[in-house]
Amino acid sequence: MKIAAWNVNSLKVRLPQLLDWLAREQPDAVCLQETKVEDHNFPLQDIERSGYRAVFSGQKTYNGVAILARESPLAVEHGVGGFVDAQKRVISATVKDVRLVCVYVPNGQSLDSDKYRYKLDWLKALSTWLDAESKKHARTAVLGDFNIAPEDRDVHDPKAWEGQVLCSPAERAAFQGLIGLGFKDSFRLFDQPEKSFSWWDYRMNAFQRKMGLRIDHILLSDGLARDCKSSRIDIEMRRNERPSDHAPVIAGF
């Protein structure tokens, strides 16, 4: 089974790229973030014509998540259990024998922002909920835009980013807390090129200058991690015309 996560930064703008990519990569399931589309405007017909089913939870302008899969996603659940949140950031569903949890973790803006406190509270709720979820579903994958670079090697310039949002000790501790629940960072199960990133700023030619961060992840529960055969980031998508600032991340098992 091949699964992927991609922050599309507007599904409307990225739809042609998504359909091309689905035809080329043929993943069994894809989790999308930042769809920025309300449910009644979700491009379901185009996606179904490409051979995929979809479940989604969106809002205008911000956030929005979706799960696309060749087989119908079942037992769909919205949000983080026990956490009231108007922002559409999580959708979960079962595809084949795998529980997929699609997450768009808050950005946090800066350490002195209310949004940073919201991010940490959000991550705490996610952790509590995932602890219970992973006990209900032996084969669980948590995938999406975590907005956390877990280690210095996930940052193009660790000195410049030290202590900044996406890299702060509290955010990294929250990420390690998820690992502590029994999840593995699929990307690090394998040898990877140096300077492997999943996001590059639109500005200052950051992509061409390899100035990126690895903030999009696929976490696998122990059983799935044992079966995992590959994990990679499809950086070619960042070379497209009108690219998303994020590249898709992929895992196979």
Place this chain on the structure above:
DNA sequence: ATGGCTATGTAGCATAGA
């Protein structure tokens, strides 16, 4: 170089992203 670029909502710019 606290700028740089992109997308959205909405009709000039403001907000957010990371």
